[in-house]
Each structure stands twice: as C-alpha cells, then as structure tokens.
Amino acid sequence: METGQIRHSWTDPDAYETFMGRWSEQLARPFLSFADIAPGGRVLDVACGTGVLTKALAETGAQVIGIDASEGYLAGARRHRSHPNIAYEQGDIRRMRFDDDAFDAAVCTLVLDLLPPPEIERVVAEMRRVTRPGGVVAAAVHAFFAGMPAFDLVLNTAAVLDTGLAALRATRAGRRHLWANAHAELWRKTGLGNVVEIPMAVDCTYPSFADYWASVTGSPGSITAPLMATSEEVRGAIEKHVRAGYLAGLPDGPRSFPMMFRMVRGVVPA
Numbered sequence: 001m002e003t004g005q006i007r008h009s010w011t012d013p014d015a016y017e018t019f020m021g022r023w024s025e026q027l028a029r030p031f032l033s034f035a036d037i038a039p040g041g042r043v044l045d046v047a048c049g050t051g052v053l054t055k056a057l058a059e060t061g062a063q064v065i066g067i068d069a070s071e072g073y074l075a076g077a078r079r080h081r082s083h084p085n086i087a088y089e090q091g092d093i094r095r096m097r098f099d100d101d102a103f104d105a106a107v108c109t110l111v112l113d114l115l116p117p118p119e120i121e122r123v124v125a126e127m128r129r130v131t132r133p134g135g136v137v138a139a140a141v142h143a144f145f146a147g148m149p150a151f152d153l154v155l156n157t158a159a160v161l162d163t164g165l166a167a168l169r170a171t172r173a174g175r176r177h178l179w180a181n182a183h184a185e186l187w188r189k190t191g192l193g194n195v196v197e198i199p200m201a202v203d204c205t206y207p208s209f210a211d212y213w214a215s216v217t218g219s220p221g222s223i224t225a226p227l228m229a230t231s232e233e234v235r236g237a238i239e240k241h242v243r244a245g246y247l248a249g250l251p252d253g254p255r256s257f258p259m260m261f262r263m264v265r266g267v268v269p270a
Ligand SMILES: C[S@@+](CC[C@H](N)C(=O)[O-])C[C@H]1O[C@@H](n2cnc3c(N)ncnc32)[C@H](O)[C@@H]1O
Pocket: 006, 007, 010, 020, 021, 024, 046, 047, 048, 049, 050, 051, 052, 053, 067, 068, 069, 070, 073, 091, 092, 093, 094, 108, 109, 110, 111, 114
C-alpha cells in the first residue's frame, strides 16, 4: 500500500471473516490479557475492521470507540458485533479527530503491518497522543517472515512458478520493521515506557482443502490479486502443488496451521 492510499480491497466483511476474522477472534482475548488495560475505561480500537477486538473489549466492560476507513467492514461490525458499550465510526487512523488524552488506552490489531513505515510511525504517534498519561498503547502485528505457514505454503510454491509472486514473497519477508523487537523499538522511539514485546500463536484450522483454497483465492489479502492475475495454467499448477502440500499424502480433511503474531504494549509516561 502506498503512502496516502487506503487499500480498496477492504470492503466485504464476510470475505474478511473467512480470510482473517475467524483467526483474529482467537487473538483478541490473549491480546487483551497481554495489554492489561484497567477495567471499565474508555478505549479506542484503531482500525477496528469487523469489530472483533472491539466486541471483546466491550465484553470486559470497557467503553469503546472503533474507528475504521471501511464503511463495508463497519456495516458488518454493526450487524454482527454491536454492543451497548460500542460506537463504531468511519475515520482515517492517520489523522484522528479525538482530543489529546481522550482515552484510557488505544489498541490496534493486524493493521500496522499493512502500512508503510512512515505511516506506522504516524499512527503510533496518534495512538500515544489520544491516550492519557499512565494509559496503555498496545498492538499486535503479523510475523510476516515464516510466521504464517498457511500463506507461506502458497507463496513458497507460487514463487517457484511466477516471478511476480517471488517478488511479493521477498517484499513481505524483507519488512524489517515487522521483525522481532522492531515494534518495541518503535514504541520506545514514540516515547512510551515499560515497553514489552512478545510472540504469540493461534491455530488456524481449515476444515478441508476447498475451504483453505477458497480463503486464499477470495481474500482481501495481498497474495490474492497477484495469484488471480497469473494465467490459468500457472494458477492450476500452483493449486496442484499447494494441494499436495496441504494433504501431505493423507486424506483431505481438517488441517491446523499456526499463525504467529508479535504483540507489543507500552505506557504513556505520567
Ligand atoms: C486486517 S484488517 C484488521 C481489522 C481488525 N483490527 C482485526 O484485528 O480483525 C485491517 C483494517 O485496517 C483498516 N485500515 C487500513 N488503513 C486504514 C486507515 N488509514 N484508516 C482507517 N482504517 C484503515 C482497513 O479498513 C481494515 O479494516
């Protein structure tokens, strides 16, 4: 995603649920226990998407504002994850309308990893600005290098057969600002204290190869468009080899892939 642009593929909330929402559901509670936000506060969920984390926060008793650019995702959030403690609103997380110190905490899952580095810094600075002294600023990001085996199976196969997908693999893996402890460094650079970063994993269990392949080919993620742009012949070969990797010589059925995240938290100095 280039600076100044918001990826246009974030529109269909149901496609997001199949692709990632069902896994970010599993991340939400461990992430909140790591973030360790004092109960009953006012919390901002930055780029709330379909409201996975927003709803989990509301269920802990927090008063939550969920902000996102995508009207489609916000509509899905209001439909499936409404709660009396939640207000969903449309906005750009790079320039938020909120006053300084307006929240007791600001949180963000699976968003910073989509942005180019200058925008990540801008968003984290915004999260710090709107959080009161003593409040928590916390995030979780994907571990793009070797931390997403379900998608690495596709990319490592496709990279052998298509130069565009080989270049995408290099771009994703080479994002040093997402490597271990890079977020902790950014949190410190932003002036946050008591910074902690840890890895975390959830199980992504697909019921069958068909479900897995459909979530890859119909997703808003960065692999789908270049994969679908390959010729039928190349895509057919990629699917054949990925299927063999998924099945691993066993009958079709459920397979669990771990998905790794980096979680970081810090406190706004008093
Ligand atoms: C991968 S989704 C994560 C959604 C949610 N936080 C979760 O964990 O399931 C990324 C979200 O970031 C939002 N987004 C990307 N850039 C944005 C921006 N500049 N302002 C507001 N939202 C943005 C997208 O609309 C999308 O909902």
